[in-house]
Amino acid sequence: MSKRNMRIAIYPGSFDPVTLGHLDIIRRASGLFDRLIVAVMHNQNKKPMFSVEERMEMLRRTTAGLPNVEIESFGGLLADYARRKNACVLVKGLRAVSDFEYEFQMALANRKLNADLDTVFLMTSSEYMYLSSSVVKDIAVHGGSVAGFVPDEIVQDIVCRTRKED
Ligand code: ADP
Secondary structure, three states: OOHHHOOEEEEEEOOOOOOHHHHHHHHHHHHHOOEEEEEEEOOOOOOOOOOHHHHHHHHHHHOOOOOOEEEEEEOOOHHHHHHHOOOOEEEEEEOOHHHHHHHHHHHHHHHHHOOOOEEEEEEOOHHHOOOOHHHHHHHHHOOOOOEOOEOHHHHHHHHHHHHHOO
């Protein structure tokens, strides 16, 4: 397939850290598009648990078996970033109705900023409905086990980081 005809999608987020819910969306989206760029946002959250570089490295480790998935970082407007990457789709995961209103607004705004960009929503798998990076961080900070919430490859990174913060 020529590069011009490739369906390139971007899955943006904070991924602080990547959870099994994120990984499920990545796996499913990587099967739907020719290339999937997982884009780690330089976000305004002043106290992330992991730096953007650390989050990217953990994502690389957990998606190593998915050849059409790339990990990048970005700041600024998603609509501009998508244009630079020749991406035609933004992938978002939906967990609950509470995710919907904000995502709906963002999808319309991004479409207005970049008419070639559509947002595709993938429903969470039911076993990950409750799962978010903040839930993982809360559990870890309070000494609970995050095994079963995040990919096995990064459990130790979270344990080490929370120990340091004791
Ligand atoms: P969070 O801290 O809520 O995990 P992110 O910004 O890292 O937030 O999430 C990136 C994207 O992944 C968003 O589109 C979000 O809706 C989606 N997502 C996060 N967790 C899940 C999950 N458990 N199931 C489906 N989608 C999810």
